[in-house]
Amino acid sequence: MPDNSGISAALVRLSFLVQRLYAQACSRHDLSPAQAQLMCVIKDQPRGMTELTHMLGLERPGLTGLADRIERRGLLRREVRPNDRRTVMVSLTRTGKKVTEAFYAEVTASLQGVVAHLPADERQQFEETAFSIIMAEQVPAIFGDFEAAGRSAV
Amino acid sequence: MPDNSGISAALVRLSFLVQRLYAQACSRHDLSPAQAQLMCVIKDQPRGMTELTHMLGLERPGLTGLADRIERRGLLRREVRPNDRRTVMVSLTRTGKKVTEAFYAEVTASLQGVVAHLPADERQQFEETAFSIIMAEQVPAIFGDFEAAGRSAV
DNA sequence: TATTGTTATACTCTATAACTATA
């Protein structure tokens, strides 16, 4: 019977589980977690490099290298903006989009499996609480259906 | 209003938040997340290297290097077991234990802060659901009060 | 021979500092 202080342990271990399943899905697509994360963020829309550093919590040189390695595999494309020629917009290639969508579907299925044993009302309550934490903490939209009503990006 | 498939996004983003707070606490103690994780696992009891690879999900060479870097800083100690002289037991030094306990307390406080805005009953329910997932998935005891009643290790 | 751990090697991840190009 967990006491009140146990919620921290619960959060850390739950996070560990999610990371493990996420990493397993990455492996199946020959992606690193960092690569997959970037690809999920730009899945539905191009983003600028600086914007991406904010969303992913990286410094710019790290993002440059990360984008390089994905680009080298033909999954990502960079384009200079005509308006401001300093900025680079990053998007997925057709192949990159396919890979990302397959990866995304697998992670979704894997995580749904993890809560499948819960009663529907408990699952629903859990999701609502999780979202309320995410919203309160302004967690960036690094995964999810960014276009869905009521859950807009960043 | 989240639909049912949104639970995966909730889990990924919640995990992202936990990792971010965990990493921030690491920084304040000049630890990497991997180092802190290992130190938390051996906080209350020594463990063998192979056992640790299972708990942390690492291959053995990775753990050797990780332990090396913590040992080099005087926070961790290796001891050969007399019974089976192949095995190495890993434990924290006195300094290592102090650092780990301070880190542990900070992470706990930080995560409690994240759920502080929730009504007590919702928070309680959330914790129970999280634990039920963790137990069902047999997530190793990488964080938490391993000696607490009803929540034994590994 | 099987098991425990380490060493060798290679690549990704990520930070800080310095640089280039554009505004």
Next chain:
DNA sequence: TATAGTTATAGAGTATAACAATA
């Protein structure tokens, strides 16, 4: 001068393969 990105450099993390010591 300020901003966007990249290059240079270095250390941490982690995997695979080969090795050493012990059982």
